[in-house]
Amino acid sequence: MSIPATVPINGIIEGFYWSAPNQVKGQFKFFSKTQRDQLISSMSEGLNYYFYAPQDTEDHPFTMKLWDSQQAADWSDTVSKASNVSIVMGLRPRWIDSVQTSLQAVKLKLTQFALVGIHYYILCWDDTEGAGTTAQMKLQRDLIKALVLDVTNIELIGIIPAYYSRSQISGTTNAAWGQQISILNQIPSSIRFFVTGLTVVPSSIQTSDIPTLTNRQFIFFDNWIAVDSSTKVTMSWPPNRHSDIYNASASISGSVLNLAFPPERIIHQIYATIQRINNKYSYINSRSAAVYWSQYLLANHFYRSNSSEQLETNLQLAIDNLYETTQAIIQRYPLLSAIFTN
Template structure:
């Protein structure tokens, strides 16, 4: 009997360690979540990435850029990130996940305004059950650009919701959140101390959950370790909006300035950095190339010729 219990304990610990992402593992990736309207179409393309575009992007990634975040912005009249996928979309994502051997796919959900924790918990749990059934292991919760999400009342409900999800859902892991205050410039008293105070309620959630932040501004000209707020026992991921332009007349051709190499290496306060993609994806291949070089401290390789070859 003791032998059986020991085996069960080993299995449980092994499964838990496989699910959880170590604090010393860098999380460097891409975020797909910024879409254009039909009025900004390029060659007739707009809205979401196609499955083929997404699969090609994921296939170009490897252990250096190792996470792909699918975090679409809800439409104003349609909270579609919380809706269950139909049979075709489920099959499509199952195929994408099965082929992403070197990349972890993370889905971003947008709970929006929380009326009651129980109602939000039930809707999220249904969605997570579906995601886990096709092999998705990780998710994040996104409150960026959500009206009212930064109030004390809403952040308290967010904290309670997160605590409930961590306790009750164990087959898929919550690895991060994008808080309403994800940039220092969103705080009237724009200091790191004031920013930390705004996040203090959310800092009560389990310590392994990362906070996604952009730094001093939503589209920062520089990103350094010192740009993050000081919170005890909390790791951050830099949410780099450098190329997330919102018009077909804007194409970011220069390289992002002043990215501290330390933001790509997991340490006590930072887990890594994720690049928010522009649309359509062929416009950002050169920036994905540059991200790979920055992660590996090969800044001298960042040139137009080498990027063109990539």
């Protein structure tokens, strides 16, 4: 069950929180089961891990809330269909009053995960108020150590620390960043740290953009397309992603792409990620991406097959012309209104 350090962890992460004012066709917060299943079924060629780690709100910490019978059944169905993809659940313990209290709460959720066939989980303290204090990081460390000892039927493969980018600390070096999270480096070395690099939304990701820590692998958390507006679409390709970030090494374990909402608007970016994982950069072009995008939309009944040729052409032109607002796309290509109308 354990993922060896030599095996890359490359995937996509449903971790973006979508507000009610930016709803699309009445939907917000997180993906529907249908959207999630569609995405998972489309993953291939080295894109092998689907992370579910949406943000909590102060009044609704839903990642820690126990599932009801319908939620458990839905996840069991999703897991059963994900034959080529490992689903990784993210939990947000938030502020820890006592290790024992948080330990019991997390263990209850882990029991549900194991029952539906989920083998891996991560703990997330990104964007959690107070999580970066010395006292809280010591409690996080102790909670992680207790979980590793107490729970053996599901594996903790990573954490997102409160300081997940270098820009969040006053120091300007990776050594200062590493010192800021050194308490957490006392947990077992098999647990990976998720970091975005030098900024929260990095324009560049290099293998050198990680904290200076020994005996630790890092996974890059790529926030490039996680836009927070229903009127925005990211058509351009992420610049400056070093090819080695998708491979396993002593310090790198892979990369995950943080998704935007709704997912049908960013299939070209998932396509580009697959090509980068496989070091096929020449395949990252508007025509190939448009064909892949069109196939996804047709397979999931957004369009009928008799529109495939025009659909491919319109998607290609939208990419080529870098139309990055839904209004501009719909005005120029009315056929695309089915996926770009809010």
